[in-house]
Amino acid sequence: MPPVLAHNYQFEWVEDDLTYEPDEDTPLFKDGKLNTPYRNNWYLISRGAAILNDLDRLATLPANLILLDTGAIVPKEAEHMLALKQVHHVDFDDSEYLQDILEHNCFDGQQGSGLNPDNVSVSQSFTGDVRLDGHKTITVEGQFDNQRVPVLNWRTSTWDLYDTYFDMLPEIEVSGDVTPWFEIVLISSQNRGDMQRLTLDAAHFRDGLRIYTDNADQIMQVRLFAQGSGKISVGKIHVRISRNGFGELFPNGQRLVDTTDRNSELLSYFDAGDMKPPLMVYFSGYRTAEGFEANFLMQYFKSPFMIIGDPRLEGGAFYLGSDNLEQQVVDSIQEKLDALGFTHDQLVLSGLSMGTTGALYYSARLQPHAVVVGKPLVNLGNIAGNERINRPHGFPTSFDLMLNNQESVSKTGIEDMNKRFWDRFMAGHVSDTLYVLAYMLDDDYDGTAFPDLFRYLTSTFQGIRIWHKGLVGRHNDDTPGITNWFMRQILLIYAHDFGRVTEEG
Structure with missing residues (x-):
């Protein structure tokens, strides 16, 4: 067949793939x-x-x-x-x-962001109750039948929407006898005239709405309407460039959707690499731009890998969720182990900062060969507690994290939030797991994470292996130093335990 070329990409159709070379200096x-x-x-x-x-x-x-x-x-x-x-x-x-x-569908990279619940105007004619819980949710409750205008109106967002497919995926929970729906208006950025008016009804909230923007730059406006009486809680509205069924953000990226909690989600991406052990699972760090982190870093090791992302709240909710959501994480990793024909001792969990919580938390259930983390965070309540004195206005999302787990922002809530990690971690039998920990000696997020982990592991599992290194500074003071040590330990594990030597290129 003749070549089919996209207008903004270069493709070559090869008649004989046995002899084809794109460049004599750079062979295929x-x-x-x-x-x-x-x-x-x-x-x-x-x-x-x-x-x-x-x-x-x-x-x-x-x-x-x-x-x-x-x-x-x-x-x-x-x-x-x-x-x-x-x-x-x-x-x-x-x-x-x-x-x-x-x-x-075949574009490079990824692009996604969120419309946050604190960037919403509420109709002046709505007489019911309104509650804003940080970056977590905005909740409206009452009688909606007399509303002739949108109950909620997200302040206009400008997008470069030329000839592009987008997916709009709302986090929303509804109770009572109320029927909500979203209206999405695409407006010309040049003449401000309506170009498209689309509706996302309640039956399709989980899968969201796919939008094609045609051949003009447009502005997107999102509104929520409702009829009946009840309560509506709306969290983040995810807006992402779509691959039209070819995957979420990355090709073959997957959503892990929590149908028990506003249709909130985690993201999962798998690359089979060279299909030889181990399977590396990397939990992405805190990031306000939605997407998968460290893809090129994982490619460097050449082994199969997964990247787990957390697009909830402003930049992530530390991979904790309902039993439904957490089981999906475990199942997604186990499914890839099974597909590869690997066992749990051919699994490595890893992460930096927020990603360390995921790697350590799920190690209790997956019993991997090794866990490699940098700047561990495990006492999640303490992170919020440090916001007042040790780190004022440094990480207010720590309060959202507590609200997201139904914990009050109080001394009791801090203790309960800390228990969320430890109750799960202490239920695991990880005596055969190697724990590799790089930490900051003056960490202002979770200053006792390393000593708490070290004390628990060494007192509970006789002979457990722990490699560790402390660097001077607060949580964000020496990320390059942490990352370099993190990389070196992975390469050492790959070489010593799996006979893999990573060559440049």
């Missing part, structure tokens, strides 16, 4: 492996492609970035490999559909 394959400069390219494999019968070369193509023609005959021995790489099956004969995929 080097020493039988995909050359690093092409690691993040997309690959289209049509029917009859020779690489389908060359398993060694096929194995080095990147996961999640392969479009496979539905008419291609895949050798049986390649089926499992391609399943691990999570190829996208596309009918290449449908050239218009293929072109739309290339133009709108």
Whole structure:
């Protein structure tokens, strides 16, 4: 078939993939492996492609970035490999559909943000109760039948929406005899005239609304209407560039949706790497821009990896949630271990700062070979307690975290919030797990995290292995020093315990 080229990307259609070289100075394959400069390219494999019968070369193509023609005959021995790489099956004969995929689904990077509940105006005609809980939720309760205007109106956000698909995913919880719906208005940024008026009804809150912005820059305005009587709590409204079913933020990224709590979510991304042990799971740190962190860092190790992200609150809710949500995290990791044919002692959990909470917390349930963390945070109530004296106005999201877990912002709430981590962590049998901890000696977020962990682990599990290093400074004073030590310990574990030596490139 002839090439189908997107207007803003460069594609090459190769007639003979046995002999093709894009650049004589930079070959596609080097020493039988995909050359690093092409690691993040997309690959289209049509029917009859020779690489389908060359398993060694096929194995080095990147996961999640392969479009496979539905008419291609895949050798049986390649089926499992391609399943691990999570190829996208596309009918290449449908050239218009293929072109739309290339133009709108196969972009680089990720982009997502949130409309926060503290950036909302409430209708002056609404006579019911209104409650704002930090960055967590805004709640309206009362009679809505007499409302002729939006109950809630998110202050206008400007987006570069030219020829783009977006997903709008609200966190919302409803009780009583009330029916809410969202209205999304896209307005021309040039003449301010309405261009689109869309509705997201209650039956589709979980899956959200996909919006195509056509060929003009537009402004997005979000409103909430309601009828009946009851209570509506709205958290963050996630707005992300969409891949139209090809994955959340990253290709094949997944949402882990908590249907018991406002449809809040965690995010999961899997890359099969070279399909050899171990599986590295990295819990992303605190980030106000929604998305997956440290993808290129994980690629450097070349092994299979997962990235777990937390887009809740302003920049993350430390991976704690309902039993429903936490079980989804455990299941998603176990599913990838099973698909790879790995055991729990071929699993490494890792993270920095907020990500350390996730890595340590879930180690109690997954019993990994190793946990590698930098700047551990485990006493989550103490983080909020330190906001008044030790770190004034430094991390107010710590209060939102307590509210998100139904804990009062009080001395009792601080103690209860600390228990959330320790009750789970102390229920695990981790005597065979190696704990690798880099910490700040003057940490102003959780100053007792390391000594608390060290004391508990050494007093509970005889002979447990702990590697640790303390650096002078507060929580955010020496991130490069923490990260460098973090990297070196992972490379050491890979070499010593798994026989893997990472080469440059």
